[in-house]
Amino acid sequence: MQKRTLAAAELPKKWRRIAETRCAEQGERLTPARLGAYAELIAERSPMTAYQLVARLEAVQGRKVAPLTVYRHLDFLKRVGLVHRIESTQSYVPCEHPDHAHESQYLLCSSCGQVDEIDSKALANLLKSLADEHKFTCTRAIVELSGVCRQCARSAAKSS
Numbered sequence: 001m002q003k004r005t006l007a008a009a010e011l012p013k014k015w016r017r018i019a020e021t022r023c024a025e026q027g028e029r030l031t032p033a034r035l036g037a038y039a040e041l042i043a044e045r046s047p048m049t050a051y052q053l054v055a056r057l058e059a060v061q062g063r064k065v066a067p068l069t070v071y072r073h074l075d076f077l078k079r080v081g082l083v084h085r086i087e088s089t090q091s092y093v094p095c096e097h098p099d100h101a102h103e104s105q106y107l108l109c110s111s112c113g114q115v116d117e118i119d120s121k122a123l124a125n126l127l128k129s130l131a132d133e134h135k136f137t138c139t140r141a142i143v144e145l146s147g148v149c150r151q152c153a154r155s156a157a158k159s160s
Contacts, residue, residue: 018098036060037073038082038094046113047091048143050074086115088144093117101145105143111152 019038024134033051040056041048050070057065074092077083083092084104095104096117101125107116123143131138148156 001014002064003072007014012042015039015094019082022082022098025131026080028076028080033069033072037070038077041077041083041092041094047086047089047093047115048060049091053092077122084117084143088146103141107149107150108146110146111148111156114149114151116149 015041015045016035019030022028025084036057037053040053041059046055050067053074054065054067054070057070071140074083074085078085078092081095082098083094084106085092086106086107086108097104097119102119105118105120105123107118109115124141127141127143128138
């Protein structure tokens, strides 16, 4: 089953308003092309690589899209806090908490590919304390836990 694509014009008002607000607060320009890339990530709701996004945008726009252009859109969306990069899979997901800046942690299901974003101040503080204890200056913490989500675990239990 192929997922339906989402044109930027169809982006739910809530997400569009959040994107516009984040960009305005940071003095950034939300172009139609950037908004289109964001809309496709929102429509997918699971991690997409840059090349998957290129293919999706080409299908929606009916024309070739340069990968470099898509990487620039993704860098922009990441910089303003609208998307996150999943390092272990080199893919991107929309931020589930775009209304505030934060360090995120992720639960990655190795069965279905679902990504759950966690915004844990306690874990961020623990990591900072550990770094401080070792006299280490941390510039960025990446926490990605791989495993099986509840739904996949239930499905596996039913089939066995």
